[in-house]
Structure formats: structure tokens, C-alpha cells
Amino acid sequence: MIAFEATRAWAEAQDAADPLRDFRADFHIPQHEGRDTLYFCGNSLGLQPKGVRAAIEAELADWSGLAVEAHFRGRSPWMHYHEYVRDAMADVVGAQPHEVVAMNSLGVNLHLMLVSFYRPTAARPAILMEAGAFPTDRYALESQVRFHGFDPSTDLIELEADGTGGTLSMAAIERAIAEHGHRIALIVLPGVQYRTGQVFDLARIVRLGHARGCVVGFDLAHAVGNLPLALHDSGADFAVWCTYKYLNAGPGAVAGCFVHDRHAHADVPRFAGWWGHDKHTRFKMGPHFVPTPGADGWQISNPPILALAPLRASLDVFRRAGMPRLVEKSRRLTTYLDWLIRSRLDDTLDIVTPNDPAQRGAQLSVRVRAGRDAGRALFEYLEGRGVIGDWREPDVIRLSPTPLYNRYSDCLGAVEVIEAWRSQA
Template identity: 65%
Template sequence: MTDLFDPRHAAHLDEVDALPTRRDQFLIPRHGDGEQAYFVGNSLGLQPRGARAHVEEVLDAWATRAVEGHFTGEAQWMTYHTLVREQLGRLVGARPSEVVAMNTLTTNLHLMMVSFYRPTAERPAIMIEAGAFPSDRHAVESQIRFHGFDPDTDLIEVAPDEPNGTLSMSAIEAAIREHGHRLALVLWPGIQYRTGQFFDLPAIVRLAHAHGARCGFDLAHAVGNRELALHDSGVDFAVWCHYKYLNSGPGAVAGCFVHEKHADADLPRFAGWWGHEPATRFLMAPEFKPTPGAEGWQLSNPPILGLAPLRASLELFDEVGMDALRAKSLRLTGYLEALIHERLADVLQVVTPAEPERRGCQLSLRVAGGRDRGRALFEYLAAHGVLGDWREPDVIRISPAPLYNTHADVLRFARTVEAWRDAA
């Protein structure tokens, strides 16, 4: 009988895995004489080794060509943002014209709500999940107030209805049905940051549209984690960051999707000169002529040094493909869950849905005994080179990223938890 906790078993799983690890293409933080077991790609992905070359290419162009770097070289800065456009489109299931890398996530969310949250006295409401990421809730509440409405009545938060704080599709459907006549916008996560629950995007879009509301998504925890089909789903807009599973560095340039059905729509927007059509941008005319598609929502010229690491990361995703990454993610997360059930069920409760189709890389784990005991385990793990992250009030998030995590990493986590328990 196979011993799941045997290091030889984990090593064998890594040896025969259908997708060999790309771990050697990342810089792994050290711990003592070895490497960390790093499970925080859902917060900040590791640095691809190729990132430095792309950044240095920009620095060298700046040093040797200065302003001429905008117009010369294969990676000239005038069109630099287009170097990631096709890869981003493939990653999120969109057409190249529907995506753009720009700004930061919450900035993009506000820009999208300028266009897609158009409240009226009859339809003033925005629907989000209860316990949404604070930045999203702040943005939504401020937009409601900005338009002269009251968040106490016009911010609708759908409460969890499942035992571990997750949401059933029936609860979402019931909430949209109940409030549909008042909804201007449904804004939902692709993956809920605290629980790790993945949602059925096409189903939510259909429900929102059937009740006359626009539908957008915050995909911060879903991009690079789950396969997405934004174009086919009919999503009106989506926003995300690139510093989590997309490994593009702290504060990395974010991403945005606008469905092509809105490409030429006369939507209100906050305009800036980089959203102006390229052919006439430098005529410096006062009239704004937006670029068709997502690029028409750009404001300023992009930060080239900030975009450079994204190129390195997208090259890896393009090389491997999301189907293969998702398959490996299922193997790693399934192994983690099996280890917990095998010996650690008295310590860890898995909050994330058990059904693989309802989750991504992340398992959110609640430690038996309450917050203080949970913090104690979290700190013990970190002291022993196993890094997850803590989310109040009582959750440790462990996210095996398939590009660089291994079955051996997962086993190391489980054995460290076991050692902590047995020493208590």
C-alpha cells in the first residue's frame, strides 16, 4: 500500500509527472542551506529568471538611445504594450483587441465602472459577494456614493450559504432574481480570495444579463490559475493583477478586458491620450477618438519598466499552456488534500470546495483550536521554510503553483504540520 507521506512517493510523482516542473526558470527564496517551500503565488509570484533580461533590455535602450527608444528597436516603447496583447488574449480566452495591460487593478476597476456602472433611480444597485476583497468593496461603495446613491440600500452583498463560508450557485441565482429589477451591475470574483472558491462565470453572466444588469469580474486570483473564456462567456468587462500567478513583480502593471461588443459603443469613459487612436494621436487635436477595443480605455503611456517582467512570465505561460497547467494544478492540489485527509484531519479543515471544478490552486485551511493556534502553526511553518499566507480571522492559504511547486513541496508542508502537531 502506498504511503502518501513517504518522500520517495512524492519524488516519484514529480519524476513521472506529465508536465515537468519549470522550477529552474524561477528564483526560489532560500531557507538555511536549502530552498523555501513557497506557496504564496496567490499573493506574489516568484521572479522568472527571464525577467531580468527584459528589464535590462529597456534600461540599455534608455542608456544608449534615450528618447529614440520610443521609435527604434524590436521592442520600441511606442508599441511596447502590444507585445503582450496576443499572449494575454490567449491566457484569458479573449481576442487580442479585447485585452490591455495598463494601470493597477483598482484603478482599472474604477475606469470600468465609469463606463459600465450607469445607475438610475430605478436601477442604482451593485451586487458583490459578502466578504469581498476590501479594495473592491471600497471602490464599489465609493462609486455608489459618487453617483448620489446610498450604499446602505444600493450595495447588495450576497452572504455565504454553505458550511465553510462558500456560496452555492443557487444562492447567487436567488439573489440576482430577488434584486434584479434594481441591479445596474453584478461585480463578482473569479475566485474568492479568502475561501479559494472558483465561480461559474458564464452562468453568472447569463443571470445578470437576463435581469438587465451589466456583469464584470475581478480575476485577481483566477488569471493564470484557471482556464478562462472571457469572450465566449459574454463578460462585459474584467480586471486583474499580474503579480500573483502571473509572476510579474510587486505592484506590476494590471490587466483589463472589455468585450468586443462594446468596442465601438459610445460609452462614457474617462479619457486619456494613450486611449486615442494611434494613427492621429500625435496630431494633438482636442477631440478624443478612442482606439476600438480595450486599448481605448488607456489613459497615459504605459510604464515600460513595469511591463518588461510581464513579458517573461507570459512567455512561460504561452510555452506550457493553461490546459497543461490546470491539469498539474489538479494533481498538486489533489495530493495536498489527500495528505490532509490521510493524517492531518484533526489539525486542518479544508474550507475550499472539495469539487475540483469549484477551485483553483489554492486550498484555504482552518486550524482546529481557533485563531491563536492557527497563528502558531503559521509562524511555525514560516520558521521552518514553508511559506503560506494568513488571512484573518483564521485561514492559512496554501497555493501550489504548477509552474514552480512540486509534489515534494506539498509533502514538506504536510510533514511540517505533522511535526508541529506531534510536538505540541
């Protein structure tokens, strides 16, 4: 355990000794009054990698110079462009390359997965999810239950938080599966709960669900690029995620999708599209859909080149940094921020996120003890002084020290700004 110190000299010494310190220079840091912001919002929108501009301009150059021929003769031929991010993304999520694909957006991918993996019957119509899920998930799951002719009031089982700060215990998940497993068709839970920052044990949830005959999938929007994931080994049937948070692929970036290898050749219902057809016969233009084995078989449209280029640039940074080193730094940074808040702001803030590093990633969710109005006032004060986090209703401020570009001195700086607000509040 590191012996932390709440001094500028100690924090700057840690930054100087950080083996990942040079990766900060790979990103554009927003400015505030001529200085770098203290940016703690990588859990909402990651910073822009400096390689993105060149990646996009390369495709623009091929478009202008080659037009349609860039599909075959470009520097990175467009015909196979989505495959250029496959291996690196598989490494980030702990999957086999053919189990992942970059396509669409998270909400669209979730619906596509539900088409194939939510197959309700009169005896087994239910979906198990968390109460207070991110709206994308709640809307998608409820609409799918209705689409199949079932009633969300009885067939959408929502697990209420039972832990400190609104967290959900593994015991509660286990009890719900034991009680309702016989009528649950599908379990969909997050890798990280967006409001509290709580991490869920994917492999254990899969084992519990599969033992009762349930299909199990995950929304990993706040987990990918943040946590050590082993999707293939977890046994999850499917997972979806966005790439604009920790993966830094830009606002509204192309999302990702995982389909486990055991479904690679499965004859399951799906919304078929031309680009999901077997690539060896795709251009024969036949009338009968033959899916490409693996996650590629769920593609509908051809890949958006200009949207994939930033993801490719960001994944190159991840490849050079390596997830094990990023996770190690993330745990140290987040633990330091946690220690600073508990030791210097314990009378002001409550930390919602679990204290156990195994149950959190690069996010601390805090509440101001004086209440929601004071919380909003603090959030606005932070913004006005170049400390960028985000606000989630009803009363949570999220601060995420992201290991690719955040520093120990950033954590100390944020706490010093909060102390200044407390002294004048």
C-alpha cells in the first residue's frame, strides 16, 4: 500500500515517476484561462488523441484522390476497414477477434442483440435488469418486452439497490435469479453502474444465469477501456459498449459488440443486412442471407470510414500502453483521489462508489452532504475553475481519473478547489 501524502511535491514526484506519464502528450487537453483543465470526465467523453486528425485526413485524402477505388487501393482499403480495429478491441475486452465487431451505436447494437437473444415464451418471458439503469437500457428492454406482446409491469424484473449509496449487492442478484430464474429469458446488467461507479462480477452473473437457463448479456459502456475484462472467459452470450468514453473515439463514435464464440455459427433470428453476409460471397448479390461467422454476421451496413478512423487512432494508444499497465495506474490514481477526499473532505462529501478497488474502476461518484442544491453549486464552482467532472441526477458528481492522461497532481488540484469552495460556502 502506498503511503500517500497530500502535498504538491509528493504528487508531482509520483507523476514524474509514472511509467505512463508520456501518454498524456498524446491527447489534446482543453484549456481554461491559459492552463490545462483538470479533466475528470473521461467516463463521459474521452479526450481527443492527437493522432485522430491525421487518421481522418488520410481517409479524406484517399476519398479525394481515389474516390470509389479507395475501397481497394487506398492506403488502408475501405473494404476491410472495420477489421483494422478488431484485434486491438478484442485485446481491450478480452475476446477472440472474431467475437467482436465495431458497428452502429450502443443503443442500436443492444436492440440487434435483443432480436437474437431475447426469445421469450409464455412460460419464460421476463428480463432481469437493475432498477435505475441508464435510460438507453431501460427504454430498449421495456420496448422489446412490449414488442413481444408481454407486460413490462410483470415481465421486466428490476433489481432495487440494497447497498450503501445506492449500490446493488451480489447477494441481491443471486436471490433474484434463484427466485425468478425459471421465468427469466434474459439477464442484462452493466459492467459498471453509471451513477455509482460500482463494478459487477460478470463471470459470476453468467454462471448463475446459465445455471437457471437464462441468456446473459451486458452493457459495458462504462467498463470498456476502464477495467480488466475477459469477455470470452466470462461466458457472456453478448455484450455491447460505446467507444467515446474511455476509448476516446469521439462524440457519437462507432460502438462495439461482442458475441460469444459458441454463437458464431448459430442459426438465430437476426435483422440481416448486406454487410453481415458471408464476405466470400457478398458481392455475388444473392437473394438469400448467409451470415458471416462470428460477430461480423450481425453487421447491417458497410463500415463508416470517417467514424472508424478515430477509434483506430485511439486503440493504437491502448496497444502501446497496454491494459494491464493502465489498470494498475487507474487503481492507484483512484485510490489516491479516494484517500484525499476521505482525509480532507470527509465533512463535505460522501463517496458513493465502493471503497474496495475490486468493485470500482476509474470513477468516484460523490454526494455533497449539505444536499442537492449544494451539490449543484459545487459542480458549477468546479466548472468555473477548470475542474471538469459531470453531474448525474438527482445529486451525484462523477470524477474519473483516467490513467492515459490524468495525474496525481490533478487529483490533488481538484481536492484543493473543493476545499476552497467549502471555505467560502
